[in-house]
Amino acid sequence: MTEPVDLPTDLPTDQPADLSAFIKAYDVRGVVPSELNEPVVRAIGAAFADVVVLPETSAGARPQVVIGHDMRPSGPSLVAAFADGLNARGVDVVSIGLASTDGLYFASGSLGIPGAMFTASHNPAQYNGIKLCRAGARPVGQDSGLAAVRDLAGAYLTRGVPTVEAVGTVSTRDMLADYAGFLRGLVDLSGIRPLKVVVDAGNGMGGFTAPAVLGTEAGLPALPLDVVPLYFELDGTFPNHEANPLEPENLRDLQAAVVEHDADLGLAFDGDADRCFVIDEHGDPVSPSAITALVGLREVARERAAGRTPTVIHNLITSQVVPDLLTAAGARTVRTRVGHSFIKAEMAQNDAIFGGEHSAHYYFRDFYFADTGMLAALHVLAALGGQPHPLSALAEQYQPYVASGEINSVVASVPEARARVVDAYVTRQGAGPVTVDELDGLTVSHWDGHPQWWFNLRASNTEPLLRLNVEAADEDIMEKVRDDVLALVRQEQA
Template identity: 85%
Template sequence: MTSPAADRVDLTALIKAYDVRGLVPAELNPSVARAIGAAFADVVVLPEATARPRVVVANDMRPSGPELVAAFADGLAARGVDVLLIGLASTDGLYFASGSLGIPGAMFTASHNPAQYNGIKLCRAGARPVGQDSGLTTVRELAGDYLAGSVPEVEAAQRGSVEEGDLLAEYASFLRSLVDLSGIRPLKVVVDAGNGMGGFTAPAVLGTGAGLPELPLDIVPLYFELDGTFPNHEANPLEPENLRDLQAAVVEHDADLGLAFDGDADRCFVIDEHGDPVSPSAITALVGLREVERERAAGRTPTVIHNLITSQVVPDLLKAAGATTVRTRVGHSFIKAEMAQNDAVFGGEHSAHYYFRDFFFADTGMLAAMHVLAALGGQPHPLSALAEQFQPYSASGEINSRVADVAAARARVVEAYVTQQGAGPVQVDELDGLTVSHWDGQPQWWFNLRASNTEPLLRLNVEAADEDIMEKVRDDVLALVRQDGEG
């Protein structure tokens, strides 16, 4: 039996809006993992089960993973749920398992967070996400009750079984069935796995590690050794300093491109032959056009999702190619919801998450990388020339400002750019933070200012048709945001 809510252990610092993530063992330990497993069974797994309930569980390379997985599996089994442990996997490998088997899943990872963290990404059958509005809040509350009391256990005869399996080869084969790389021109590719799960999946998908035929790819491995302490650099390619080794290696090896994966390998960043990053917005446009072309060839009207921080080039090019584009808030749960609701063929984010209808509407960095390889290898030009058409505008990237009073800082920007503008060409919306756009006027620019959910930060993104205008808008908005000496 659960305890009264008044005695509930507070897990709000650990179980957040979209996933579970915290320090090991202070916030996440075997007792907590077992309680979350039992709560996941009761809230998500058992209510949707039409046959013997079953869950697939995987973990990344963090040292704390196996012990937490075992405890989580025990919590599931205690509630009468069978568990399939597939061991090491990327997050998209877990999504493949959930989607192909048609059962709920749990991925133990803290993505790009430092070594002392771990976490859990939960999904329903078919890799459908579990977030704060789709069950995660109830999981948090029930797990808190179980920690304050105890996990109720089914009778021994109904207890769930725990078995082990391996789906890496099936995952690799499935991705290869979606993008055929066998006929491209030979490419030399430097892959920086950052000691994360890319070092596990890249040899299987792009090489012969899973027993698949050899592709015309010369893979130069960088930090493929699985090591959850991240001895070389953080597995977060969103930070420029974590790309430097890859950039140098691409030039040193005279490679055609470089690929960088984050810790759980669900995101992929791309470097051209000069060592210059190709923006995730450009990759969204490139991959989006490939998927749009395929949809139209099949006689379907394509829809592509992009978040509101994505470059204006994405809707510009995709609409011109005959697609319907849907703009959404930042965050994978919003993207995935829009993907499913619109039966969208593809979705992209500025953070290098890429979503595919053919991949259960889930995100997969590896499949996006394969599309880039196919596009590059299917024509004679270097990546810098190919990507140039997808990067026509100037962007600031995301700039964070720590402010004492978020509301006051935001109000100063509203006063300057909205209230005083009158009925001019500026368009304003609050889909996610404050977006002000002058794209229909001259000069062309837009910016978005969003507050952090967890810190006293304002996040600014600016884009303009040329560098000078971008810098002026960026500097003017930052001056308003940081007027009281914040920074």
């Protein structure tokens, strides 16, 4: 491996710029141009070269980084600045242009080089950001290099980026067809019954990838799919609705279109198309936990058929149905914290075949342990089209419990609000014997008793918020636990 770069010792000793406002635990995300602009991004590119790229480059090899961007108007200029920072440190750039985030992960994985994806995902139009990864699409988070990139970029922004003698180059490469072909090779849809599917791209990158993967624009054979496009025009100003399907109001157009077109299902992608939400033929959402169970069972069966014991990862907010069904099918399930960096780390550590989150991120070992909404969509289409029943009937077996969804509460004091809940449910055990863990926030479970319920209470990393998720065996119990915990959380202090 190449030795870490020796930074110049004769730089001015000015205080490094503080970039912590928009370089967070998982990625870079800020307002353009007040936070993210060309000088800032150039410094981040140079720091990424020194912290991640050069130390991982084999001796004698040319260091390379692959870069993609979504449809936001600020993308191309920020990519150019980032590439300039990389070039200044002697790193070559492979630009793939417009891409979904999972398209960039595919490029990093297939080319075997680090990557940078310029996107702010579902954030409003004034934002942009960068998702960084090591070679093979391995994540770069706060504890795996991002904090060091932040600090060095702050120094470079203040003191200047040092330029090596043999600067890097920039080349372009179109990888959309390769991406589409790779996904098609993982899930065979050629033999399914004909399906009509409405796809809401939200003016995001799903409008770029869906025609290639589900259609014929990448030169692949036609599938037995009648795709009804909704908001496929790439537009980073999001003129129709925010590209965040996690918010119910952003699904309404898709729900109406599914019913209007008498479609078999609907698919909604977020801005960078790495998440996928599913709507059944009645226009009702299918929970991401149900999709995790459905796809997980398919991957578990495939792994067991190959004579291997499968492992599936799920975060602690997913429904109890996920470990219930997957364990019964012969899988080992691993429960983890919320957040893609934790999921990806557990995926790699456990050689897990699949992972799912309540936020509709789905991770696949066959996709470099990275998340891809499109591959999850292909699995849903294969499962639906491989049997005669409608999606509502298929999904029903994966949604036996009732969930509250995530409920945010602004509180005067997070520790005091949390303490009231601990006192009521743990110290005094007013609800009867419970199990408690603090893997990520506070999880209290009464699942082994009667009635069955659990809740998780997590603090926001950036705001005075507590996030509550409740699940129970029936609606009445869920509502009672939800309301009781919220009353404690929101209780006014004397």
